[in-house]
Amino acid sequence: MPAVRHRLPIAPATLHDFDAGLAAHHRAPLQRGLVTTLQVNVGKLCNQACHHCHVEAGPKRTEIMSEAVATRVLELLAASPQITTLDLTGGAPEMNPSFRRIVVEARRLGRRVIDRCNLTILFEPGMADLATFLAEHDVEVVASLPCYTADNVEQQRGHGVFAKSIAALRQLNALGYGAPGSPHALDLVYNPGGAFLPPAQAPLEATYRDRLRRDHGIEFRHLLTITNMPIKRFADYLNARGEYDAYMSLLVNHLNPATTDHLMCRSLLSVGWDGTLYDCDFNQMLELPVPGSARTIFELGTLGELSGAPIATGEHCFGCTAGTGSSCGGSLT
Ligand code: SF4
Ligand code: SF4
Numbered sequence: 153m154p155a156v157r158h159r160l161p162i163a164p165a166t167l168h169d170f171d172a173g174l175a176a177h178h179r180a181p182l183q184r185g186l187v188t189t190l191q192v193n194v195g196k197l198c199n200q201a202c203h204h205c206h207v208e209a210g211p212k213r214t215e216i217m218s219e220a221v222a223t224r225v226l227e228l229l230a231a232s233p234q235i236t237t238l239d240l241t242g243g244a245p246e247m248n249p250s251f252r253r254i255v256v257e258a259r260r261l262g263r264r265v266i267d268r269c270n271l272t273i274l275f276e277p278g279m280a281d282l283a284t285f286l287a288e289h290d291v292e293v294v295a296s297l298p299c300y301t302a303d304n305v306e307q308q309r310g311h312g313v314f315a316k317s318i319a320a321l322r323q324l325n326a327l328g329y330g331a332p333g334s335p336h337a338l339d340l341v342y343n344p345g346g347a348f349l350p351p352a353q354a355p356l357e358a359t360y361r362d363r364l365r366r367d368h369g370i371e372f373r374h375l376l377t378i379t380n381m382p383i384k385r386f387a388d389y390l391n392a393r394g395e396y397d398a399y400m401s402l403l404v405n406h407l408n409p410a411t412t413d414h415l416m417c418r419s420l421l422s423v424g425w426d427g428t429l430y431d432c433d434f435n436q437m438l439e440l441p442v443p444g445s446a447r448t449i450f451e452l453g454t455l456g457e458l459s460g461a462p463i464a465t466g467e468h469c470f471g472c473t474a475g476t477g478s479s480c481g482g483s484l485t
Contacts, residue, residue, distance in 0.1 A: 168400060170469040177409035182417070182463040184431070187455050189420040190232075191239040191480065192217075192225055193433055194248040196425070199276050202296075202309045204343060205385045206437050209243040216243075217425040222250035224449050225423060226257045232455040239420075239480065241268040241433060246282055259289050266292045268480075271320035272313055283320075287327040292337040294376065294480075295321070300363040304345055321370045330371040339374045341482075347390060347399040349406065349475045350377035353483040376482030379403075381434050381471040403470035411477030414484040417463045421455055431463045433480070434471070440464045 174180035195216030198209035217225075229235055238258045245251055245267060258265050267286060274282055286293060295317075299305050302314035321338075324330065330338035340360065344350055357375035364370040380386045382399055390396040421442075422430040427449045430436040441447045443462045452458070477484025 168404060168467045168470075170465045170467055170473075173404065173407050173470065173473075174409075174412060177407075177412075179409055179412040182412070182415070182465055182469075184421075184459060184461050184463055185418050186234060186459050187232075187419060187421050188234060189237040189239055189416075190225075190229060190235045190455060191241060191420055191422045191433060192254070193241050193422065193424055193436060194222070194243065194245045194251060194254070196243045197247050198243040198270065199247070199273055200244070200270055200310060200313065203385060203389060204298075204308055204380055206381050206383050206434060207243060208384045208437075213243065215425050217248055217250060217427075219250055221425070221427045221449070222248075222254055224427060226254060228449055228452065228455055229258060229263065230261055231453065234456055234459075235263065237264045237266065239266040239268070241480075244270055244273045244276075246273050246279065247276075252285060255285075255289050255291055259291075264292065265289070266294055269293050269295050269320075270309075271295050271297070271317040274320040274323060275316055283323050283327055283329075287324075287329065287336055290335065292339070293324060293329060294339045294341060295324075296343075297321075297340045297360075298343050298345060300360050300367070308343075308345055318368050318370065321364075321372070322368070325369075325371055330373055332371070338372045339376055339482075340372050341376045341378055343378045343380055347380075347393075347395045347402070349402065350379055350478070350483070352476065353377040374482070376480075377476075377478070378480070378482065379471045379474055379478035381468050383434060383468050384437055400467065400470065403474040406474040407470060408473055408475060408477060408485065411473045411484040414477060414479070415472055416479035416481065417472075420480075421458055423449055429458070434468055435464055435466075438466065438468065440466060 171180050196209045196213035201210035298308050305314040328334045329336040360375050417431040422433050422436050424436050429442045
């Protein structure tokens with residue numbers, strides 16, 4: 153995939169200092185608006201161990217949300233009517249024993265529920281009815297598929313993952329997921345296979361649609377392009393190749409101030425497996441909690457208390473503002 157080339161000026165003094173970079177464009181400090189999305193990371197356990205994973209998830213990870221923390225999440229959700237969307241992520245969120253309880257209860261509360269699904273989980277033991285469960289509860293599926301070709305997918309995600317992903321997408325399509333006009337939303341996620349920015353989202357979506365329809369008969373709603381964040385496993389990958397500094401410079405030099413109004417941290421709160429509160433899943437992986445005195449879900453009466461609060465930032469934030477911008481919902485501009 154070609155890299156996007158947006159050359160936007162930035163003063164050398166602001167290199168790697170995100171707040172200074174925003175200030176140079178009169179966009180600092182970064183503050184949350186109304187919180188409307190609660191993203192819950194139910195743990196690092198995953199059936200895969202992808203090279204780019206910012207969670208460093210895998211089959212041997214033991215950090216997993218307990219029943220008690222899941223119960224508190226649901227209590228807070230019930231007490232926070234402004235939260236319209238519950239976004240479940242991991243690891244493979246479906247591997248958490250509380251996953252289905254959280255889904256059922258959040259749907260009973262009338263909230264939109266998103267499952268960030270790696271697709272191969274559908275073929276793990278005990279998951280034979282997972283796709284049907286998701287469809288029956290009108291859960292939206294956001295599925296990782298970093299390319300429409302087997303080679304690129306397997307380079308990032310492991311041998312055999314592409315064929316299983318296609319089989320899983322067929323299973324979801326058969327349940328109505330991704331069909332034009334279907335209430336069952338199925339979005340795919342692209343992230344670059346190396347140290348470059350994602351291509352423009354709309355033309356790449358058109359190419360994905362054409363190739364997946366023609367080669368595999370697969371339908372989906374939207375393609376979401378996500379920039380690789382320079383943290384955890386992807387940072388290790390960059391460091392091992394001596395590319396970390398060049399990648400940071402790429403992100404910094406492509407800072408696009410038009411993205412800042414749409415950064416996901418402005419309307420989202422992230423909860424870790426142990427109930428700690430973060431401004432986003434990336435800050436969570438860096439163990440950078442929300443600023444302020446309430447640091448866990450046990451210290452809040454309602455999630456609305458963090459509307460308007462300051463946001464903790466770091467140099468990784470340049471990953472969200474580079475080029476057309478990036479978020480869990482894809483490109484920002
Ligand atoms: S990228 Fe997703 S599927 Fe891959 S190891 Fe991380 S959480 Fe699991
Ligand atoms: S990394 Fe998180 S806190 Fe930083 S800009 Fe992106 S969403 Fe906001």
